[in-house]
Amino acid sequence: MGAPLLQIKNLEKRFSKRGLLSSFGNAETVAAVDDISLYVNENETLGLVGESGCGKTTTGKMILKLATASAGQIIYDDIDITRMPEKDFRPYRSSIQMIFQDLDAALNPKMKIRDILKEAIKIHQKELNEEQVEARAKRLLELVNLKQSKMNSRPSELSGGEKRRVGIARVLAVEPKFIVADEPTSALDVSIQAQVVNLMQDLQKELGLSYLFISHDLPLVEILSHRIAVMYLGRIVETGKAEQIAKSPKHPYTAMLWSSMNHQPQSADKKAAELMNLDVERPKTGCRFAPRCPVFHSNGRPSVCTDPDNEPKLPVSQNDDHVVACHFPLNR
Amino acid sequence: MSPAPHLLIEDLHTYFYSSERHAFIHSVDGVDLSVAKGETLGIVGESGSGKSITMLSVMGLIQANPGVLKGRVTLQSKGGSVDLIPQIEDYVELENKDQSIVSVKKDTVSWRKHIERTMKSIRGKEISMIFQNPKAALNPFTTVGKQIVEMVRLHNPSETEKSAREKAMYWLERVKIDDPVNRFDAFPGDLSGGMCQRAMVAMALASEPSLLIADEPTTGLDATIQASIVQLLQELKTDLGITMILISHDISVISALSDKVAVMYGGQVVEHGPARDILEVKDHVKNHPYTKALLSSIPDEKNVLPNGHLKSIEGEVPDTIDVPCGCRFVERCNAYDAGLKTKCVNARPRLVNITPDHRVRCWLYQE
Numbered sequence: 001m002g003a004p005l006l007q008i009k010n011l012e013k014r015f016s017k018r019g020l021l022s023s024f025g026n027a028e029t030v031a032a033v034d035d036i037s038l039y040v041n042e043n044e045t046l047g048l049v050g051e052s053g054c055g056k057t058t059t060g061k062m063i064l065k066l067a068t069a070s071a072g073q074i075i076y077d078d079i080d081i082t083r084m085p086e087k088d089f090r091p092y093r094s095s096i097q098m099i100f101q102d103l104d105a106a107l108n109p110k111m112k113i114r115d116i117l118k119e120a121i122k123i124h125q126k127e128l129n130e131e132q133v134e135a136r137a138k139r140l141l142e143l144v145n146l147k148q149s150k151m152n153s154r155p156s157e158l159s160g161g162e163k164r165r166v167g168i169a170r171v172l173a174v175e176p177k178f179i180v181a182d183e184p185t186s187a188l189d190v191s192i193q194a195q196v197v198n199l200m201q202d203l204q205k206e207l208g209l210s211y212l213f214i215s216h217d218l219p220l221v222e223i224l225s226h227r228i229a230v231m232y233l234g235r236i237v238e239t240g241k242a243e244q245i246a247k248s249p250k251h252p253y254t255a256m257l258w259s260s261m262n263h264q265p266q267s268a269d270k271k272a273a274e275l276m277n278l279d280v281e282r283p284k285t286g287c288r289f290a291p292r293c294p295v296f297h298s299n300g301r302p303s304v305c306t307d308p309d310n311e312p313k314l315p316v317s318q319n320d321d322h323v324v325a326c327h328f329p330l331n332r
Numbered sequence: 333m334s335p336a337p338h339l340l341i342e343d344l345h346t347y348f349y350s351s352e353r354h355a356f357i358h359s360v361d362g363v364d365l366s367v368a369k370g371e372t373l374g375i376v377g378e379s380g381s382g383k384s385i386t387m388l389s390v391m392g393l394i395q396a397n398p399g400v401l402k403g404r405v406t407l408q409s410k411g412g413s414v415d416l417i418p419q420i421e422d423y424v425e426l427e428n429k430d431q432s433i434v435s436v437k438k439d440t441v442s443w444r445k446h447i448e449r450t451m452k453s454i455r456g457k458e459i460s461m462i463f464q465n466p467k468a469a470l471n472p473f474t475t476v477g478k479q480i481v482e483m484v485r486l487h488n489p490s491e492t493e494k495s496a497r498e499k500a501m502y503w504l505e506r507v508k509i510d511d512p513v514n515r516f517d518a519f520p521g522d523l524s525g526g527m528c529q530r531a532m533v534a535m536a537l538a539s540e541p542s543l544l545i546a547d548e549p550t551t552g553l554d555a556t557i558q559a560s561i562v563q564l565l566q567e568l569k570t571d572l573g574i575t576m577i578l579i580s581h582d583i584s585v586i587s588a589l590s591d592k593v594a595v596m597y598g599g600q601v602v603e604h605g606p607a608r609d610i611l612e613v614k615d616h617v618k619n620h621p622y623t624k625a626l627l628s629s630i631p632d633e634k635n636v637l638p639n640g641h642l643k644s645i646e647g648e649v650p651d652t653i654d655v656p657c658g659c660r661f662v663e664r665c666n667a668y669d670a671g672l673k674t675k676c677v678n679a680r681p682r683l684v685n686i687t688p689d690h691r692v693r694c695w696l697y698q699e
Contacts, residue, residue, distance in 0.1 A: 191625065260556045
């Protein structure tokens with residue numbers, strides 16, 4: 001296996017904290033994405049999980065250059081695209097695509113499905129004549145298991161599951177290799193969600209796609225992903241094969257996330273439940289998870305966890321290693 | 333004889349007029365439900381199955397125009413039994429053509445007035461409701477504490493400002509908002525989603541209702557926050573003995589909290605019974621094919637097929653205007669055999685008792 005299709009190295013995104021005045025002098029900034037590194041191989045799905053506000057979507061947007069990175073590198077197909085001017089990036093736009101969370105905002109309500117698909121095809125393959133474009137649009141509908149009769153419908157006449165399929169068909173129109181899927185099923189019902197997930201898996205096999213699958217639905221991520229990266233307040237705290245992350249998590253945060261899924265009546269560990277609820281600002285120093293960390297509290301608040309110069313770092317991972325950024329990783 | 337249920341819904345129908353399609357949408361189609369005092373009823377179903385509309389109808393929150401209601405809802409209130417939906421036939425003339433409405437003549441104003449008169453003493457005092465989006469339900473320009481004080485005084489005018497304030501503080505503590513003294517003066521915008529939902533629960537309980545309706549209380553919240561809200565509801569249920577109706581599409585939330593479960597599909601209740609009989613698939617229990625299919629499409633290891641696919645229900649939720657004349661689920665169902673098929677397509681199954689407290693609407697289990 002060669003180099004990964006997508007590689008992210010020490011990527012950062014900072015937003016300034018205050019409004020207008022921040023453009024003067026050294027304004028206080030907050031790192032939404034703070035020094036993360038990850039990679040996605042060809043034909044692979046990497047799941048990115050974490051609570052809302054942890055920087056999952058910002059990461060996805062930076063890969064598509066919908067948000068500019070403050071520091072770090074994004075390497076796609078061996079080429080650094082981080083600061084590439086838009087003119088040069090154009091060819092990559094069709095290769096890297098995104099499936100957005102909001103079904104209704106992503107499709108133009110005034111256009112028929114036929115026109116939505118044709119528009120995308122024409123932009124990508126200018127040399128095709130009208131007949132070929134039509135044939136290609138038909139083929140796309142087939143790919144996502146939609147009836148040809150839907151061609152003449154408008155988005156408002158379709159159900160949630162159908163809209164999602166049209167969204168996927170349009171993304172496929174430009175023949176991408178890498179797709180960032182940002183919560184693709186969060187607006188769908190369970191039974192429809194399963195259909196869409198199955199479709200995404202089939203397309204991956206058929207077309208050799210790679211996915212960055214962003215979601216907070218943990219069981220779904222576990223099933224769909226080959227590897228999982230867990231994010232907490234802008235940092236990746238653990239990454240490894242899906243099975244390892246789900247079955248033997250090493251970071252206390254990962255363990256907390258997974259245990260929160262089974263709503264067990266009256267969790268035996270009251271303290272752990274309290275910490276889960278805790279809604280805290282990021283501490284200024286040391287490990288950012290420490291205030292909510294059950295291990296930190298049960299170990300008598302070790303000073304290494306709050307040491308300003310010693311925030312745990314994620315070791316560089318290659319070859320699907322299971323790595324964790326924690327001073328006291330769990331051992332299960 | 334067992335005591336009358338806390339809330340009894342009999343043959344409830346709710347229609348909406350779709351001006352786009354010039355027809356009535358039959359959103360709730362003959363729902364029969366009951367919940368006993370102190371019990372929690374969980375209602376599951378996909379979007380569009382009518383679970384929220386059923387509860388909005390009960391609360392009298394369906395606008396008289398364009399919505400139309402039919403049926404009977406009886407509440408055992410503190411002062412005795414109350415009929416929540418005044419006999420609509422007195423105000424509205426329905427013109428029926430094989431079970432679907434063709435036209436309505438109605439006197440909406442007096443009907444509306446009648447409903448408002450009845451509901452005034454019910455909303456908040458007897459039944460409170462919490463909604464999916466807590467940030468939208470709170471007033472962004474008033475502090476959380478003040479909103480709860482308002483609620484307390486509205487339902488109990490004899491409370492002084494001071495005693496109402498004490499009560500509000502008590503409820504904020506009760507729902508485990510940390511640092512309630514400071515949060516009391518916080519604006520909703522300063523609170524996180526989980527906190528806002530806690531404040532909503534405090535507000536709903538501050539008027540001391542005997543029945544709480546929670547419509548998707550955990551949807552849109554993070555997994556960790558969801559778990560904590562579920563835990564809070566569990567504690568309130570045991571400590572206050574409150575009756576609860578919980579609407580959710582998240583089966584794990586329903587199974588953590590409910591004693592009884594109702595499964596809705598296409599505006600109808602297709603199964604209603606004890607939670608353990610419905611949510612745990614067992615071979616000897618006669619479940620509705622939809623319930624089985626729904627449970628097996630939850631992302632979970634045991635629902636993954638050998639080719640890596642999740643089990644799914646093919647097709648889409650049926651249209652509520654051109655209602656199939658037989659079973660609602662027939663097009664997506666894989667449980668019937670050739671002998672039953674004509675029956676499933678052409679005749680509507682009734683909700684029949686499998687055991688004394690477990691009812692299923694399926695031709696597989698009836699003559």
